[in-house]
Amino acid sequence: MLTRNNTEPVGVLTAREAAAEIGVSLATIRRRVADGSLPAHRVGGRPGAAVRIRRADLDALLVPTRE
Numbered sequence: 001m002l003t004r005n006n007t008e009p010v011g012v013l014t015a016r017e018a019a020a021e022i023g024v025s026l027a028t029i030r031r032r033v034a035d036g037s038l039p040a041h042r043v044g045g046r047p048g049a050a051v052r053i054r055r056a057d058l059d060a061l062l063v064p065t066r067e
Contacts, residue, residue, distance in 0.1 A: 011055040015040070018053045022062060029053070032061065 013021065018038075019029045032038035033051055038061050040051040 012052045013055060013058065015051050015053065018058050021055075021058065037061065 015029045015033070016026055019026045029038065033040045033053070038053065039057045040053045043050045043052060
């Protein structure tokens with residue numbers, strides 16, 4: 001199944017889409033990717049390349065770790 005532009009698989013977001021989805025800045029998403037707390041896949045494989053983030057990984061970031 002594909003998204004609106006028929007190129008990205010459902011459940012995969014750009015960094016900008018991920019930021020909008022959870023109401024944070026793009027810089028916050030980039031920091032989380034850089035520090036490893038948000039897994040992402042680079043498109044093109046080089047530093048500075050676009051990243052794609054699985055929706056499940058984004059959701060996992062929002063799960064409270066303390067009660």
